[in-house]
Amino acid sequence: MYFPLFLVQRRCNSYWEISLKFLHFSLQWKLYSSAYICALNVVKIHSRKSRMRNQEGNTSPYGRHRNDLEMGTSSTDFHDDDEVGSGPFDIVRTKSAPVDRLRRWRQAALVLNASRRFRYTLDLKKEEEKKELIAKIRAHAQVVRAAFRFQISRQDANVLETPEPLPRSTTTQVNNFDISMEELVSMTRENDLTFLKHIGGVKGVANKLKSNLEKGILGDETDLIDRNNAFGSNTYPRKKGRSFWNFLWEACKDTTLIILIVTAAASLALGIKTEGIKEGWYDGGSIAMAVLIVILFTAVSDYRQSLQFQNLNEEKQNIHMEVIRGGRRVNISIFDIAIGDVVPLKIGDQVPADGIVVSSHSLSIDESSMTGESKIVHKDSKAPFLMSGCKVADGYGTMLVTGVGINTEWGLLMSSISEDNGEETPLQVRLNGVTNLIGIVGLAVAIAVLIVLVARFFTGHTKNPNGTVQFKAGQTKVGEAIDGFIKIFTIAVTIVVVAVPEGLPLAVTLTLAYSMRKMMADKALVRRLSACETMGSATTICSDKTGTLTMNQMTVVKAYSCGNKIDPPDNKSLLPPNIISLLIESIAQNTTGSVFVPKSGGALEVSGSPTEKAILQWGVNLGMDFNAAKSKSMIIHAFPFNSEKKRGGVAVKLSDSEVNVHWKGAAEIVLASCTSYIDANDHVAPMDEDKLLAFKKAIEDMAASSLRCIAIAYRPYEMEKVPSGEEELSSWQLPEGDLILLAIVGIKDPCRPGVRDAVQFCINAGVKVRMVTGDNLQTARAIALECGILGSNTDATEPNLIDGKTFRDLSDTRRLEVADKISVMGRSSPNDKLLLVQALRKKGHVVAVTGDGTNDAPALHEADIGLAMGIQGTEVAKESSDIIILDDNFASVVKVSPRFTVFLSKLVHICFQAK
Ligand SMILES: Nc1ncnc2c1ncn2[C@@H]1O[C@H](COP(=O)(O)OP(=O)(O)OP(=O)(O)O)[C@@H](O)[C@H]1O
Numbered sequence: 001m002y003f004p005l006f007l008v009q010r011r012c013n014s015y016w017e018i019s020l021k022f023l024h025f026s027l028q029w030k031l032y033s034s035a036y037i038c039a040l041n042v043v044k045i046h047s048r049k050s051r052m053r054n055q056e057g058n059t060s061p062y063g064r065h066r067n068d069l070e071m072g073t074s075s076t077d078f079h080d081d082d083e084v085g086s087g088p089f090d091i092v093r094t095k096s097a098p099v100d101r102l103r104r105w106r107q108a109a110l111v112l113n114a115s116r117r118f119r120y121t122l123d124l125k126k127e128e129e130k131k132e133l134i135a136k137i138r139a140h141a142q143v144v145r146a147a148f149r150f151q152i153s154r155q156d157a158n159v160l161e162t163p164e165p166l167p168r169s170t171t172t173q174v175n176n177f178d179i180s181m182e183e184l185v186s187m188t189r190e191n192d193l194t195f196l197k198h199i200g201g202v203k204g205v206a207n208k209l210k211s212n213l214e215k216g217i218l219g220d221e222t223d224l225i226d227r228n229n230a231f232g233s234n235t236y237p238r239k240k241g242r243s244f245w246n247f248l249w250e251a252c253k254d255t256t257l258i259i260l261i262v263t264a265a266a267s268l269a270l271g272i273k274t275e276g277i278k279e280g281w282y283d284g285g286s287i288a289m290a291v292l293i294v295i296l297f298t299a300v301s302d303y304r305q306s307l308q309f310q311n312l313n314e315e316k317q318n319i320h321m322e323v324i325r326g327g328r329r330v331n332i333s334i335f336d337i338a339i340g341d342v343v344p345l346k347i348g349d350q351v352p353a354d355g356i357v358v359s360s361h362s363l364s365i366d367e368s369s370m371t372g373e374s375k376i377v378h379k380d381s382k383a384p385f386l387m388s389g390c391k392v393a394d395g396y397g398t399m400l401v402t403g404v405g406i407n408t409e410w411g412l413l414m415s416s417i418s419e420d421n422g423e424e425t426p427l428q429v430r431l432n433g434v435t436n437l438i439g440i441v442g443l444a445v446a447i448a449v450l451i452v453l454v455a456r457f458f459t460g461h462t463k464n465p466n467g468t469v470q471f472k473a474g475q476t477k478v479g480e481a482i483d484g485f486i487k488i489f490t491i492a493v494t495i496v497v498v499a500v501p502e503g504l505p506l507a508v509t510l511t512l513a514y515s516m517r518k519m520m521a522d523k524a525l526v527r528r529l530s531a532c533e534t535m536g537s538a539t540t541i542c543s544d545k546t547g548t549l550t551m552n553q554m555t556v557v558k559a560y561s562c563g564n565k566i567d568p569p570d571n572k573s574l575l576p577p578n579i580i581s582l583l584i585e586s587i588a589q590n591t592t593g594s595v596f597v598p599k600s601g602g603a604l605e606v607s608g609s610p611t612e613k614a615i616l617q618w619g620v621n622l623g624m625d626f627n628a629a630k631s632k633s634m635i636i637h638a639f640p641f642n643s644e645k646k647r648g649g650v651a652v653k654l655s656d657s658e659v660n661v662h663w664k665g666a667a668e669i670v671l672a673s674c675t676s677y678i679d680a681n682d683h684v685a686p687m688d689e690d691k692l693l694a695f696k697k698a699i700e701d702m703a704a705s706s707l708r709c710i711a712i713a714y715r716p717y718e719m720e721k722v723p724s725g726e727e728e729l730s731s732w733q734l735p736e737g738d739l740i741l742l743a744i745v746g747i748k749d750p751c752r753p754g755v756r757d758a759v760q761f762c763i764n765a766g767v768k769v770r771m772v773t774g775d776n777l778q779t780a781r782a783i784a785l786e787c788g789i790l791g792s793n794t795d796a797t798e799p800n801l802i803d804g805k806t807f808r809d810l811s812d813t814r815r816l817e818v819a820d821k822i823s824v825m826g827r828s829s830p831n832d833k834l835l836l837v838q839a840l841r842k843k844g845h846v847v848a849v850t851g852d853g854t855n856d857a858p859a860l861h862e863a864d865i866g867l868a869m870g871i872q873g874t875e876v877a878k879e880s881s882d883i884i885i886l887d888d889n890f891a892s893v894v895k896v897s898p899r900f901t902v903f904l905s906k907l908v909h910i911c912f913q914a915k
């Protein structure tokens, strides 16, 4: 209690003393910080105890999320069981905490100074206003969709026999393009299919926009300027940040400071009156100066904070993606997307602008972010309009951009809401509880002090420094008595004001914001401030393998075909011609990547996911001409690769009406569907026991040397059996059995340098690292041994090393028992990851999860701290995460944790052990 001393100790004789008092004031901040650390320990112990308590009383650990699991999704507003029945300040997890609960702790708090106490917490009022605004914009989107559905149903019922009068003229020639911005915008926003048909469908629009559906726009500087001038850019006006003066004014409105200013004025007046101007100004003057410093300090720190959050928001929105320009795929920022751009879309991507589907394979879009309905909508040439801001839920395709920036619903939404970074952390909420308690004690003390001092004063027990009694009944003038009373009252008020450490919870935010800045330098973008705090107590990290522990730079280094090893893997002389041509057909068609051949010569540019790139490069080495191979056949239906099935396939029609179904996927899974293979004589031979064993052995050998194994297989199919109707074709299940094996390849993806040290660092800090991967168990084992997650071969036994399916099939209680021991889980589906995270949390662990795929989203959301990968991570994964690791490197994940873990968790551990 430095401050009351500051006042009670009435007189100061030199300027040095004034300086000393300022020092006291700054010490108060230090006091807050140390109180923060102490409180942290108390709170964490409490939190862990309450979690363990809950664990004991809960027999079915999965009851809460049963629904989510069945639906394969995670609900966004689940209620944490940990918190049911506890006090208003006992919020173990503010992540996804219901608004009502947040409101409850605010209402329960004894608050003198709301502006300080609730600074940087979620502004519930603003949040409600934001929701209303979003609802309005969404309502518009819904109306558009309803009108569109109506239009489609009328077309289906053949009501449109005579062409409808066109809603607008098509003759307006604006700028250098054949279509005006208004026409384009209203066609896209109103999903006007009739107009689209009238102007020649997507091809017609592309022509008008001087774009090419295969090669995209030219994309040179003048072309882009032309497009931006005519149709605007893919940016939207942001709400302007507040100025420094704004923050200064806000700081002046702080109740505590206003009271202190009044106190200073009273002190000054009294001091001057009793001791003259020379001596009497010290008390009042020093308070006033302290207040001034506080105001300046608050304004500067708030302003810096707001700039930091602004930068963060910009960083969050600046998504990088691939577009096709001049026939090649280039990586650009979402803000640089222009009208006419052709954008490839794949699962997990965000639709970057409004547009029309050019081609699609099982393309499904999650429009919930725009319409509010959590419904997945299928998109194809019949329903071709895509809305900016939505996410690709499944499949792949390409789109032509027809609406950008403020002309889209998304742009409107983003420009009208201000991104608010206010958020409370669990510790902050609890510290508010502590503040509350101190406040009540402070209030009681102040009242007691007031009563005692008033009683002593009026009964003549207080004396001046010269020994005279301050109040004598009947002798002291009324004015002097009032002066005396004011002095006492000032002391009491000051005790209340200063004893309630309103700024204590705020200290958490400031500390975390500082860490956030430091973490940014370590390549970690913090999306939610509370993640910094939670990261401090993480006890385990569930990391995926590909790209996080490994480099994600893949090359085919081994291959098996016709029952033999092909060494080196692109040795064409060992492969019969039929196999080569089938492999090339499969590789070129069954992929989401592409190969670009520069006209001017030079190296080929292979793009796509790392696995796809490795296989495409292998195809090129085998003599594949990508464009020629693509034009030889036509894809009639596709089953896009997903982590659940771990395979992807296409059905292609050849020129002579033959159909081939190609599959590519996890080696042992595809191999299990193969009944024959092509032998060295180019003949189809049955897959007998011996051959099957030989191929399995080949997979095991490759996996043991840490290679990712992929099998490529195909089967001819009868054209008559292929559904002819568009509707039936789109729901056609590609035949999966009776496959003919073409090849199995082993892809090398080396461990990242520094990962071994990072893992060791975690182990030393008491944080267990687990690997949860979609890859083969043996590959996972080899990599785990390489990077130190498994200490030695003896550790590599069940349940340390477990298959996703084995874990999934365990009973709930058994799963809870083994969860703790698991170091490596291979061939896991995204749901297995979720199950593991849930089990670990129930065991009392604070779980950090890293992930990149769309299907990692439920686990990232469920985790205490979700870390998404910045480069390979999909938008969906990033949106479900708390921290984005910008360089995808596990070492950066670890850099994030020890900043807090080592120091703070050690403190917590010491406290635990002391218990
Ligand atoms: N593009 C692809 N086409 C076909 N098969 C693939 C493709 N990518 C991966 N696979 C196969 O699917 C398996 C699992 O992929 P999945 O997406 O579940 O894991 P991952 O995300 O790549 O790995 P991790 O979970 O370690 O990050 C891989 O082991 C590989 O055999």
Ligand SMILES: [Ca+2]
Binding pocket: 544, 545, 546, 774, 851, 852, 853
């Ligand atoms: Ca992954």
